[in-house]
Amino acid sequence: MGPTDLTALPELPPLHVPWPGQARSTTVEVGSGLLGQISVPETQVALLHDRALPTEWVSRARQALNPALVLPVSSGESGKTLDEVGRLLSALAQGGLSRAGAVVGLGGGATTDVAGFVAASYLRGVAYYAAPTTLLGMVDAAVGGKTGVNLPEGKNLVGAFWPAQAVWCDTETLDTLPPRDFRSGAAEVFKHGLLARPELLAQVLPSTLSAAGLTRFSEWLPQLVRSAVEVKAEVVARDPTEQNERAFLNLGHTLAHALEALTRHRLPHGEAVGYGLHFAALLSEAQGATNLSPHTRAFLHWQNPEPLPRLQLDTLWPFIARDKKADELGPRWVLLHGLAQPYLARLPREQLGDVFETWRRDI
């Protein structure tokens, strides 16, 4: 499918994600060319952008926001460290950003996770806005208020819930996103499809028999981003701080985060999630569900993630055991009774071995 004239498509109305018990809400806008039109009410703005982002997107945001401070953030997971956060906080202090100022994060999910955490910590919290430039950032990372960084002991082990006031998803920025990063982000769209909206599965993979599927140029891309955001927004509005059903958004992530930590983050998050979704589908089938793994197997085939080294469950276990959903009784897994029927389960470790071997053979 070739490029489409997105200006010919209808404008999508903004989505408002309420924050229960608080006066604020997040406005999520999706459209092509939004970046050149963004604005914030605060007069003093610090723009934190992925250092490796094409300059065109940084220039557009600079022109629109006229920021007092422009701070490049180390790209990807290498920026999701406490050292990087410390460096950025010092730069804000030295630059004189006041409590009335705002932080704007521009980049993929890694950058918006860091920028959001910096906004949450600086002066005990300043206004935060997100301009995600990856598919994953748009459909997942920038929405819902989870911000933070990694520790050597595991993924996202430090952070804060600090929702953005606005999230601007400019789908034009995806024009420069490498295809591998695009396919990586599609894992979170697929996850939202499995969790709540099965029609999204067919939009990512129009036919499980063909390799053709979603691309940066698919005419339904802005609508797909919006639909995927809606799934997350509905859950987050009911359970913003993961006391309950928000844990479902972690489908596939117990294994994914362990794979990321074990590979020292060389495996991109979305590829780890692709592997994790397949493991969750196989585990769900071992508990009685049917017809889930054909979907996740087809997705993995389409996504074509980096091959994994030979892995043992024993090697992954310490990371699985530290998953944030674990409690004193051990890890909890997000499973599916069927499409759009998630539940949480505690499984004895002995039950995982056979499924792990099947997964290993499949990937």
Ligand SMILES: NC(=O)c1ccc[n+]([C@@H]2O[C@H](COP(=O)([O-])OP(=O)(O)OC[C@H]3O[C@@H](n4cnc5c(N)ncnc54)[C@H](O)[C@@H]3O)[C@@H](O)[C@H]2O)c1
């Ligand atoms: N906070 C949340 O709720 C949440 C949800 C999902 C994922 N995450 C986090 O998001 C991160 C993954 O996000 P990601 O997949 O966006 O990875 P990323 O931020 O590392 O970006 C992937 C790559 O794309 C490049 N890039 C970004 N935008 C580009 C563009 N428009 N053109 C060209 N290159 C571009 C980046 O430089 C990087 O190399 C992980 O750290 C994950 O833990 C957070």
Ligand SMILES: O=C(O)C(=O)C[C@@H](O)[C@H](O)[C@H](O)COP(=O)(O)O
């Ligand atoms: O927003 C959520 O909640 C999610 O679980 C979305 C995940 O895709 C995302 O990777 C999130 O960062 C994982 O959160 P964590 O609490 O397990 O670190």
Ligand SMILES: [Zn+2]
């Ligand atoms: Zn994720």
